[in-house]
Amino acid sequence: MNLYDILGPVMVGPSSSHTAGAVRIGLITRRLLGDEPVKAHIDLAGSFAATGKGHGTDRALVAGLLGMQPDDTRIPDSLRLALERGMEVHFHEVQLTDAHPNTAVLHVETAQGRKLELQASSLGGGRIMVNKLDGIEVNFTGESPTLIVHNLDQPGHVAEVASMLSHKAVNIATLHLYRNRRGGYAVMVLETDQPVPEESVTWLSHLEGVMKVTYLNPTQEEDNGL
Amino acid sequence: MAFESMEEWIQYCRKQSVSAPEAVILEDIHDRGVTRAETWKQMAGMWSAMCQSDGEYDRTLISQSGLVGGAAGQMEDYIKTDHTLCGDMIGKVIMRALRLGESNACMKRIVAAPTAGACGVLPAVLITTAEAEKFSDEKMTEALFTAAGIGQIIASRAYIAGAMGGCQAEIGSASSMAAGALVYLKNGSPEQIADAAAIAMKNLLGLVCDPVAGLVEVPCVKRNVVGAINAMAAADMALAGIHSAVPADQVFDAMKEIGDQMNSSLRETAEGGLAATPAGRKVREKLTLH
Numbered sequence: 001m002n003l004y005d006i007l008g009p010v011m012v013g014p015s016s017s018h019t020a021g022a023v024r025i026g027l028i029t030r031r032l033l034g035d036e037p038v039k040a041h042i043d044l045a046g047s048f049a050a051t052g053k054g055h056g057t058d059r060a061l062v063a064g065l066l067g068m069q070p071d072d073t074r075i076p077d078s079l080r081l082a083l084e085r086g087m088e089v090h091f092h093e094v095q096l097t098d099a100h101p102n103t104a105v106l107h108v109e110t111a112q113g114r115k116l117e118l119q120a121s122s123l124g125g126g127r128i129m130v131n132k133l134d135g136i137e138v139n140f141t142g143e144s145p146t147l148i149v150h151n152l153d154q155p156g157h158v159a160e161v162a163s164m165l166s167h168k169a170v171n172i173a174t175l176h177l178y179r180n181r182r183g184g185y186a187v188m189v190l191e192t193d194q195p196v197p198e199e200s201v202t203w204l205s206h207l208e209g210v211m212k213v214t215y216l217n218p219t220q221e222e223d224n225g226l
Numbered sequence: 227m228a229f230e231s232m233e234e235w236i237q238y239c240r241k242q243s244v245s246a247p248e249a250v251i252l253e254d255i256h257d258r259g260v261t262r263a264e265t266w267k268q269m270a271g272m273w274s275a276m277c278q279s280d281g282e283y284d285r286t287l288i289s290q291s292g293l294v295g296g297a298a299g300q301m302e303d304y305i306k307t308d309h310t311l312c313g314d315m316i317g318k319v320i321m322r323a324l325r326l327g328e329s330n331a332c333m334k335r336i337v338a339a340p341t342a343g344a345c346g347v348l349p350a351v352l353i354t355t356a357e358a359e360k361f362s363d364e365k366m367t368e369a370l371f372t373a374a375g376i377g378q379i380i381a382s383r384a385y386i387a388g389a390m391g392g393c394q395a396e397i398g399s400a401s402s403m404a405a406g407a408l409v410y411l412k413n414g415s416p417e418q419i420a421d422a423a424a425i426a427m428k429n430l431l432g433l434v435c436d437p438v439a440g441l442v443e444v445p446c447v448k449r450n451v452v453g454a455i456n457a458m459a460a461a462d463m464a465l466a467g468i469h470s471a472v473p474a475d476q477v478f479d480a481m482k483e484i485g486d487q488m489n490s491s492l493r494e495t496a497e498g499g500l501a502a503t504p505a506g507r508k509v510r511e512k513l514t515l516h
C-alpha cells in the first residue's frame with residue numbers, strides 16, 4: 001500500500017468503506033452517466049443495507065451523485081440538497097447473491113432520459129470496485145483513467161481502440177472484454193496510464209458497431225456539480 | 227517498493243545516513259514516481275487537516291444513532307478543574323482522542339489514520355505534543371512520514387482493517403504508528419522508533435473489533451483514547467532506553483497470526499463481544515425499528 005493509503009484519505013466520517021467509498025461510488029456513477037441524474041433508484045445490499053443508515057451510506061451515495069468528493073463537509077446534508085436540485089431519490093434494500101458485503105446498485109437517469117445501471121462494492125479504505133455496468137459484469141476501480149466501449153460483438157473493435165490509443169501515445173494498463181453472448185452485445189474496459197484525449201473518445205463513439213463510449217478521468221476536478 | 231520490515235528501514239537509515247522520515251520520503255518518490263515537493267505537500271496537507279478537525283470539534287453534535295457526542299466537551303471542562311488524575315498533558319491527549327473520534331461518528335471531516343475508526347490516535351498525541359514542545363509544522367510533517375512508514379510495514383506484514391484483523395489492526399496499528407512518530411519528535415534513534423512501535427502494538431495485541439450495532443461509535447471513540455495514551459507510554463519507555471524483547475517485525479507478524487485466528491464474530495461483523503451484550507443488542511434493535 002502506498003503512504004496515503006495508510007494516512008488518508010481526508011474524509012467525512014464515520015467509515016471509509018460505508019461513507020467515503022459510498023461517495024466514490026456515487027461520483028463514479030455520475031461521471032459515467034456524464035451528467036447529473038434527475039432520478040436515482042438505489043438498491044442497498046449486505047452491510048450497506050444493515051448498517052448503512054448509521055454510517056450515512058445513503059447520504060454518501062447521493063453526495064457522490066451530486067458531484068461531491070469524500071471530504072465534502074456537505075455530505076451529511078446531501079438528501080436535502082438533492083431535493084432542492086430536483087433529484088428524485090429512492091432507496092431499497094435488496095438481497096444479492098455472490099456480491100461483496102458492501103454493495104450498492106444504482107439506477108440513474110438524466111433529464112434527457114439517458115440511463116445507466118451500475119453495481120459497485122466498497123472494498124475498504126475508501127477504495128471501490130465497479131462490478132456491473134448495464135447488466136454486464138465488469139471489474140474496474142476507477143483509480144486510473146478508464147475507457148468503456150459498448151459495441152456489437154463483432155471482429156475489429158478491439159484493434160480499432162488499441163490502434164487509436166497507440167496513435168495518441170496512451171499506454172494500456174489493463175484490458176478486459178465482456179459480452180452477454182456470442183455475436184451479441186460486448187463491453188470493453190480499458191484502464192490506461194495516461195488520460196485519453198476527449199476528441200478520441202468522441203471519434204470512437206462515432207465508429208460503426210460502437211453503441212456507447214464512456215470515459216472516466218479520475219483526476220477530473222470539477223464537473224459542474226454542487 | 228516500500229519497506230517491508232522495520233529491520234530493512236533501520237538498515238537503510240544507517241547505510242544512507244538519513245533520518246527515518248527521510249528514508250520514507252525517498253522510498254515514496256521512488257515508489258510512486260512523484261517529486262519531493264508533491265509528497266511533502268500531500269503529507270503537510272494531512273497534518274493541517276488533522277489540526278483543522280481538532281479545532282472544529284463541536285460539543286453539541288450527537289451521532290445519528292444518538293450513542294456518542296459531547297464527551298470531549300465534558301473532558302475539556304474537567305481538565306479545567308485541575309483535579310484530574312492524569313494531569314494536563316495526558317488530559318488533553320484524552321480530550322483530543324475523544325474529539326476526533328466523536329467528530330468522525332458525527333460525519334465531520336477527519337483523516338483516516340490508518341482508518342476512520344482510529345482517526346483520533348495520531349492527532350491526539352501529535353497535536354498535544356506539538357503544542358507543548360512548540361514543534362514546527364515541518365517537524366510534524368516529518369513525524370507523519372514516520373508514522374506512515376510504520377503503517378506501511380504493518381500493512382505489508384499484517385492488517386490495518388478491523389474486518390481483517392480485529393481492532394488490534396486499527397487502534398493497535400494507529401498506536402504503534404503514533405508511538406514511533408513521538409520517538410522521532412523527541413530525537414530518538416531509528417532503533418528506538420522500532421522499539422516504541424513494537425511495545426505499543428504488543429500492548430494491544432488480541433483486541434477484537436466488536437462495534438455495537440456495527441457503527442463506528444461504541445467502543446471505537448474511547449478506544450482512540452487507549453491507543454493514544456498507550457502510544458505516549460510506549461514512546462517514553464523506548465526513549466528511556468527500554469527495549470522490546472520481541473522485535474517490531476515479529477510483533478506485527480504475531481498480530482497477523484492472532485487476526486487470522488480471531489473468530490469472524492469479532493471482526494467487525496457486530497455479532498460478538500460488546501455488540502452481542504444485552505445493552506449492545508438493545509441498541510441494535512432500537513435502531514432497526516427506525
Ligand code: SF4
Nearest residue numbers: 343388393396435446
Ligand atoms: S472496534 Fe472495530 S470499528 Fe471500532 S475502532 Fe476498533 S476496529 Fe474500528
